[in-house]
């Protein structure tokens with residue numbers, strides 16, 4: 001298990017057409033899930049895009065984003081070490097479940113096949129490696145997406161409404177699974193959601209963006 005990572009948003013400000021859309025200072029410790037709520041248009045998706053390195057050219061940003069003390073705010077997206085989990089699991093349809101999990105694993109990772117099998121066992125999908133993702137239920141796809149994220153060895157995670165497509169009982173189980181795994185991996189995470197129960201279950205700090 002890793003010792004954990006730390007994500008710091010230091011005086012981050014995002015500007016759209018000369019107006020400040022949002023300002024944020026936050027320090028997210030190892031395993032903490034920090035929740036961002038706020039009305040439609042308040043800038044939640046924009047904040048995630050900024051942190052991931054996909055900010056649209058219409059915006060300007062200032063401030064620093066420190067991951068384990070290094071400013072990543074000017075690095076290209078693929079070098080930031082940030083993993084993403086969306087409401088749609090977005091599994092690659094042309095790859096098996098194992099192929100999806102292998103994708104994005106660090107090239108040098110030892111015993112890929114063994115780690116994939118262990119990952120599947122941990123989410124109750126032992127033996128599912130050769131399955132076509134199209135044959136999985138919504139909850140099974142979500143669990144594969146979670147393990148694909150973790151196997152890619154991120155140092156921080158962004159969650160964009162990750163449970164909103166799941167029905168209620170499944171939503172409850174997935175929340176617990178996701179938050180437990182992120183905590184266990186010592187990953188600082190930023191969760192965008194409209195659901196107060198998500199925020200409560202996340203157990204970390206919460207902020208509300210306003211217009």
Ligand SMILES: Nc1ncnc2c1ncn2[C@@H]1O[C@H](COP(=O)(O)OP(=O)(O)OP(=O)(O)O)[C@@H](O)[C@H]1O
Nearest residue numbers: 016021038039040041042043044045046047056058
């Ligand atoms: N590519 C873009 N170019 C110009 N303006 C944009 C662009 N993307 C978003 N905006 C504007 O930036 C503001 C913030 O949008 P954003 O999508 O971040 O809000 P949000 O809080 O995620 O909303 P929702 O909850 O509806 O997803 C909105 O006023 C939106 O119209």
